[in-house]
Amino acid sequence: MTAWNARLRFPLYLRIWIAVILAVGLLTVAFGWLWRVNTEQAPTREIILRDDSGKVIGQSRVRVVRSPGQGLEFPVTMADGREITVQLPPRQRTVGEGPAGARPWLPRGPTGFLWLLGIVALAVAIGSYPIVRRLTQRLEDLRGGVERWGEGDLSVRMPEEGNDEVAFLARRFNHAAERVEVLVKSHKSLLANASHELRSPLARIRMGLELMVPEPSPRARDEITRNIAELDQLIDEILLASRLDSRDSDMGTVESVDLTGLAAEESSRAGAELDPGDASQTVMVLGVAKLLRRALRNLLENARRYSDGPVLVTIGCDGKQATVRVSDRGPGVPPAERERIFEPFYRLRGASEREGGVGLGLALVRSIAERHQGSAYCEDNPGGGARFVLTLPREQM
DSSP states (O other): OHHHHHHHTSOHHHHHHHHHHHHHHHHHHHHHHHHHHHHHTOOOEEEEEEOTTOOEEEEEEEOOEEETTTEEEEEEEBTTSOEEEEEEOOOOOOTTOSSTTOOTTSOOHHHHHHHHHHHHHHHHHHHHHHHHHHHHHHHHHHHHHHHHHHTTOTTOOOOOOSSSHHHHHHHHHHHHHHHHHHHHHHHHHHHHHHHHHTHHHHHHHHHHHHTOSSOOOHHHHHHHHHHHHHHHHHHHHHHHHHHHHOTTSOOOOOEEEEHHHHHHHHHHHHTOEEEOSSTTSOOEEEEOHHHHHHHHHHHHHHHHHHOSSOOEEEEEEETTEEEEEEEOOSSOOOGGGTTGGGSTTOOOTTGGGSSSOOSOHHHHHHHHHHHTTOEEEEEEOTTSSEEEEEEEEBOOO
16 A cells, blocks of 8 residues: 555656656757757858959858857958958847738747747647646546445446546446446345344244253253354344445444443453543543444453453543553464454464354454444553454544
């Protein structure tokens, strides 16, 4: 992402526009050099001076030299061997004088020609900018659409204007985006429907367990009950994950939530210790209370499952962010695994044999945090264990 942002500091339209300016500038320099060379290598002229009787008194074959502001100058060798310089000063014209159509304001001479080329170059630079900008604006719009689509907004479509390569690319993108959206919606619908339909067999299994004759042993009953609870938890978390992935789903009313009070309730329920930080400051966030409660509960259950000691919950503020830190004294999480544990159904080696856990709890925590424009991550806990951090935007009073 850093490299991409660095490239955006010098966008495509500026590159094309500067390329046009450089090309015009090189042409200007080339034409100016050719003009100067052509002036310096002007052909020689025969200059003849005669007196009143028509006798030749001076004659030379020279190359005429144009002096800036002085007009034309050329040396002439006289009949007696002397050499004189003949000068033809530029004619001074008044405003309006000259042949029809003459424009006295036009620059003259080599310097004037260079000024003319500079004016042409400036006109090309100014005139080419809107053309280049209009072309690259469509590419920037397409890039923005691809970015939004990559961030999860699968409903993004691009306008298909024109018949050039950009329009063709937009049409292909829209076609691919539509297919992907249909496939993802079909997958989510299948997953949600299948999870929902599993509740009925689970209910019948529970009823069958209660009516079983002869009654199973307490150990067998506990094992069956635990397995049913795990299946029920898995179904519930799959349904919630499916709803969180859908941007159009209504997850509940967004309201002002007392994060400190919510953490205190869940800590008391899980038997964790709560450090509210500055007790004089109430940490308020905007969000869906049931989702935030679910995120805190998942973090506490995960910490209690793996911790060999007390679980500590700390509430704090960092600028405009509210933070919840859940620290445990378990085996910790290797640095290479700290991102993967937030993936659905991913568990650390050996965790699948532990009691409880289906591998969706931390994935739901991150999904809930992102739904509230926050984040969730794992870090080292000083003294051993792991610390899970949940950040949420604070409510602006």
